[in-house]
Amino acid sequence: MLHQMPRAAAPAPESSDGVSATVALAELRLAANRLARVVQRWNTIPALGCVRIRFKSNQVTLEATDLTMTLALDLDAQTTGPADLVVSHRALAGFLRAARGPVTLTHLLGGDHDRVRLSDGEVQVTLRLSIPPEDFPQPVTALDPVGRRGAGEISLSGAQALRLFDLGRSCVSHEETRYYLNGTFLTTKPDAGTLRAVTTDGHRMAIIDCDAPARFSEEPRADGSKATDRPDGIIIPVRAVDLLIAIARKAGNAPLTFHAGMRHLIVTAPGLRLGIQGIDGTYPDYTRVIPPASDAFTAHLSASALTRMRTIASATCYGRSLPLRLDPGAGRMSLTMPDGVDLSIALQGHADQDGMTATYSLAQLSEFARIAPAFTLTSAGRGEPARIVTEDPDALWVLMPLRD
Secondary structure, three states, X not given: OOOOOOOOOOOOXXXXXXXXXXXXXXXXXXXXXXXXXXOOOOOOOHHHHEEEEEEEOOEEEEEEEOOOEEEEEEXXXXXXXXXXXXXXXXXXXXXXXXXXXXXXXXXXXXXXXXEEEEEOOOOEEEEEOOOOHXXXXXXXXXXXXXXXXXXXXXXXXXXXXXXXXXXXXXXXXXXXXXHHHOEEEEEEOOOOOEEEEEEEOOXXXXXXEEEEEOOXXXXXXXXXXXXXXXXXXXXXXXXXXXXXXXXXXHHOOOEEEEEEOXXXXXXXXXXXXXXXXXXXXXXXXXXXXXXXXXXXXXXXXXXXXXXXXXXXXXXXXXXXXXXXXXEOXXXXXXXXXXXXXXXXXXXXXXXXXXXXXXXXXXXXXXHHHHOOOEEEEEEOOOOOOEEEEOOOOOEEEEEOOOOO
């Protein structure tokens, strides 16, 4: 007698047809890539690793959050009705990497659990839905900026926003104990009322100005006075800064509108809404550490020369922030490495006193190679902080020297 294998339990019945939405593959991939910058894959709240997908009339809205920022994207779609479901971002992104054509998402109603079917016409994946839409977190309750217009509204092109956030990105601090420096401080230029972005890690600082009018408000005390005498503004966390850079890089000349509040920043563009919760802290008064302009010590640096020096130095001395000595009087900048290797290259500039030199981090100076092909470093003398400028008249960097 042949042994018969036990039959598997029949799956819960589900309808063969359901509410569906068909979206272009390229648009859905771009949306998934943007949402990946928000989704927290490793977390204790399962919903933070998911994407909420809502079908509307000829539109699909995808939303993700990490509890400090929320991104919602609207995509054109062919829909057969409304639906609201929460799907694993990891599973969705994996399917999109293998898909080859327009993607159809179908909401299937079942006995115990609803399911969603993803199909590109050839590959078909069915996922069980375990998180109800009402359990999806909503930390930023009002992504719709209606009612926020007026005070605190700033309009920038994608190119302006990219310049504002990208030029100072390398100066953001990663030190957890000084959490209030882990982002970009959006504020106004003193006595001008225009937008300014400030970043610093205590050793270097970037101040990027924009001619767009801006106004920020700070929550007053009970007696109506301000809590501090520091400039008003909002600190944007570094993860949100990176997302804004990615969005602005794709936006080009398309407009981005920023609605600034006391605790949140709402960014809107056609088909995009981003809510950001600012870092709850007080940004230091950066204006006190900006050195006055001085040409007592001047060095004209090229990105090409710094890149060449760092390439050679990295091949002979690994993992070190090497001190670069600038000697404009001798017309050289040089490195002395621990293993006895000396490296120097030509330098243009001047110093008021013979033999005056200054020492700065080669690694930090080399980062300007990404920003500009050439820049000028000036300071009041040996051991003084330096001002760094490029051809951009509205951008200034401050760099602290190293000890000789």
